[in-house]
Amino acid sequence: MEHSIILRMNNIVKDFNGVKALDGVSLEVTRGQVHGICGENGAGKSTLMKVLSGVYPVGSFDGTIEFEDHEVAYKSINDSEHDGIVIIHQELALSPYLSIAENIFLGNENATRGVIDWNKTNREAALLLARVGLDENPATKILELGVGKQQLVEIAKALSKRVKLLILDEPTAALNDEDSTHLLGLIDHLRTQGITCIIISHKLKEIKRIADTVTVIRDGKTIETIPMDGPDATEAHIIRAMVGRDLNNLFPPREPAIGAEVLRVENWTVHHPVDVARKVVDGASFTVNAGEIVGFAGLMGAGRTELAMSLFGHSYGTNISGTVFKDGTEIHMRTVGEAIEHGFAYATEDRKRYGLNLIGDITVNVSAAALAKLAKYGVIDRHREYKVADSYRRKMNIKAPSVGSITGKLSGGNQQKVVLSKWIFSGPDVLILDEPTRGIDVGAKYEIYGIINELAAQGKAVIVISSELPELIGICDRIYAISEGKLTGEVAKADASQETLMHYMTAGKD
Template sequence: MSEYILEMKQISKEFTGVKALDNVNFKVKKGEIHCLVGENGAGKSTLMKVLSGVYPYGTYGGDIVYEGNIQQFNKISDSVQAGIVIIYQELALFPDLTVYENIFAGNEMKQRGFIDWNETIVEAKKLLEKVNLDVNPETLVKDLGVGKRQLIEIAKALSKDVKLLILDEPTAALNEDDSENLLKLLDGLRKQGITCIMISHKLKEVISIADNATVIRDGQTIGTLDASKGEVTENTIIKNMVGREIKDIYPKREKKVFGENVLELKNWSAYDQKLSRHVVKNANLNVRKGEIIGLAGLMGSGRTELALSIFGNAKGYKLQGDLMLDGVPKVLKHPSDAIKSGIAYVTEDRKGDGLFLAQDIKSNISAANLHGIASNGVINDNEEIKVADNYKSSLHIKAASLEQLVGKLSGGNQQKVSLGKWLFVGPKLLILDEPTRGIDVGAKFEIYTVMNKLIEEGMSIIMISSELGEVLGMSDRVYVMAEGEIKGELPIEEADQEKIMQLATQ
C-alpha cells in the first residue's frame, strides 16, 4: 500500500489557448498537512478544481491517482463520494438557514424518505464539538462571524466522512485569533488521520503547520519542500515562488518628506442607525501630504466604518464632528462628493463591492472616471483601451488581454485592477482597506512598490491592515482603533506589535 493518498501525475489544463497547468506533479502523504503555495495565477486553485471534479475528466491531461486507483471525477459529487472535500475562500453557506441545515445541506439525514430534523440537530451538535465551535445549531449562519462560518464549513466536510480536506486560503478573511484556532483544529484533524491540503499566501502559517509544501510557478511544479529537513523556510519558499529572492518584502523609501495636512478629522463620530450604535466615536486623526497612515485594530474595531464615513458616508451614517481637506471644512454627502474632492477608496471586498466581475478589465478600470475617457459625453473607446493598457502594464496585471473578464482573474490580479480603477480617478488621498488580503508575496511586493511611488509623487495613503507586519513595514504613523475609538497614535519609530496589540485590546 502506497504511503501517498494522492498522486497527480503530469496534469495539464488549458483555457482558450492559455496553459494554466503544464505537466504538474503533486503527491500528498496520508495524514499530513500539505501546503500548496505560489503566486496568484500560478495554478494552485486550478489544480484543486481538477482534483475535485470542477473541471471534469477529459478536460485536462494527466492522471489523478487517489487511494491507489486512477480516478475519473466528472462532477464535484464524484470526488465528495470518494472522501475529497474542498472549502473555498468564498464560503458556500446559506446565510438565511440554520447552522444544522447548512452542515447537512445536500447530505440530509432521512428516515423513510423524510428528513429527520431531530437527528440532524443531534448530529450537528456532535460535529460542532469536533470543530470546537460552541454555538447553538439552530442559530442562523448570517448571525455568525467569518471565523465561525469557516468552522461550520469544516463541520460540513466532516459530515461527509472526509478523508482528504482541501482548504483554499482558509484564513484570508480571519483575524489572528480565529486563524490560530483554525490551525489548531487542522492539527487536531491531522492527529485523527485526516489529510489536509492547504492553499495559503500566509507564509508564517505555512511554516508553522506544513509537513510538506509544494511550490507552483507559472503552471509548473517547482518542487516540494520537506519541513522535517528544515526546508520550509520563508526565504526558500519566496525564492521558489517568484524565481528570485526578495530580501526586503517592505521596500524602503529613500526620502520621507511630509507636507501640510491633506485630511483632518476632529471629534468625528459615525452612528449606524440600523445597528442603533456608534461605529466611530470622537476620532481625531490627520494625514499629511506624502504620508502613509496605518490604521490597525482587530476586526470589528471600526476601521472600515471610519473609512466609509470619510468616503462620502457610503453607508449613510449619522455623522458628527469636523472633516477638513487641505484645511477647508467639507461636507461629503455621497461617494461622488468624495471622489470630486480627491478621495478614493479601495474596498476590502473586491469581489462584492469593488469590481464588476462580469465585465472586462478595461471597463472596470474606467468605471469610476468615465469623464476621463469621454468627449462631448461619448466614451472614446481608443482612449479607454490606452488608459487600461497603461495600468495593466504599470501594475503588472497578468491577463491574456484587456477584454478578459475580471471574474476570471486571480485574486491578486483582481486587486490590481481595483487599484488601477481608483488610481485613474487621480486622488490626492487613497484609502486602502486590506490592500494585500489573499495576495501572494510577489504581488504584495509590487503593490507596496506602487504605494511608495504614489507617496513620492505627493499622494497620501490611509492603509487599513490586519497584518501587523504590513502596518509596521509600510506606515509612517500608526493609529490603533478598538470599539470604534482611536486608542492611540504611534510614530513608526516607537511602534511595535506588542504596543499595537495593547492598544487594540483596550
C-alpha cells in the same frame, strides 16, 4: 500510524484557450499528514485542486490521478466526494437562508421514502458540530453566523461525507486571528484522527505551524516539495521558491518627501447605523500630509473601516459629526459623488463585493469611478476608455491577456491592481486603502507596495488600513492606533514596533 501515499497526481497539464495554467505538475500526499501548497496568485494552486476534485472533469486535462493506489477518473465533484475527497473553496458554498443542519446534509438528507427525519438530522448535525468545536444550535440559520463559524460548518459537512482527504483553499483568508487559531487547531485535531489535509495558503507562518510537507508551485509548474522538519523549512526559502528570486527586503526602498498638510479631520464621531446610541468612531482627530503614508492599526471591530467609510461620503453610519479640512479649507462630503469630486478615493477591503464589477471586464472596472473624464456631451469615448485601461494594465503589470478579460476570473492580486487602477485614474489627492494586500501573495504584495510608494512620491496623501502590523511598520511614515472607536496613540516610523502598536491597540480593552 501508517504513512503510505494516499494521493499521487502525475504530470498534470491543463490549459485555458491555449494558456497553460498547469504545465506538468506532480504531487504526492502522505496519508494522515497536512500537506501545504504555496505559490503566488495565478500559480495554478486552485486549478490543481479543481482537477483533483472533478470540478475540471477527466478528459479536460492531461496526466493521471491515483487515490488510495487506484487510478481515478472523476467526471464531477460528486465522484470525488464518493471516494472521500472533499474540497472547501475560498468562497464558502453554504445556503444562507437554510439552517446549519440543512446545509450539512444538503443533497445527502436523512430521509425514508422521501420524508426527512428532522430529529435524526438535527441530532447527527449536533454531533458533527461538537467534533469541530462549534457550540451552535443546528437549527440556526447560516446568515446568523460569522465567517469563522461558517468555515467550521463547511468542515462539519465534509465530516458527514466520511472525508478521507480534506482540501482547504485559503481557509483563513477572511478570518481574524482568533478564528484562524481555532481552525488550525481543528486541522491539527483532524490529523490525529487520520484525516489527510491539503491546505492552500498565502500565510507562510500558518503553513509553517501546521504543515508536515509543503509543495511550491510557480507558473503552473512544481518547483519543489519541502519537508517541514528539514533544513529548508524557512520562510526565506519558501518565498524564494514561490517568486523565483530572493526577497531580502519584503518592502521596496523609499525616501519620503513629505510636504504640506492635505487632510485634517477634527473630532470625527460616527454612530452605529442600527444601534444609533452606540459610537463606532469617537472623537477621532488626525492629519495626513502630501507625500505621506499614514497607517491605521486596530484589532477587529476597532472602527478602522467605519472611520474610512464614514469619511468617504458618509457611506457608513448615522449621526456623523466632526470637521474635515482639505488644504486648509473646510469641505463637506455627504455623498460618495461629493467625496470623489473633492479628490478622495477609497479602495475597500472587500474588493469582490464592493470594489469590482466581477462580471465586467478590466476596461469597465478601471473607468467606473471617473466616466466623466472619458465622456463628451454625455457620450463615452470607448476607444479612449480602452486605451486608458490598457495603459493601466501595462503600468500595473496586471496579468491578463487583454483588458477584455473578465475581472472575476483574475487572481486576487490582479483584482486588487484593477481596484487601485480605478481609483488612481479618478485622479485623487487623498487615497484611503483598506487592507490593500489581503489575500495576496508576497510577490504581488511587493508590487502593490511599489505602487503605494509611487503614489506618495507624486504628492498624494495616502492612508493605509491593515491588520498586518509588519506591513504598516514597513510602508508607513506614521501610524495611528485605534481602539473601541478612539484614536489611542500616534507613532512615528522610527519608534514603531509591534509591541508599541499592540499596547495602544488594546488600550481600553478589558
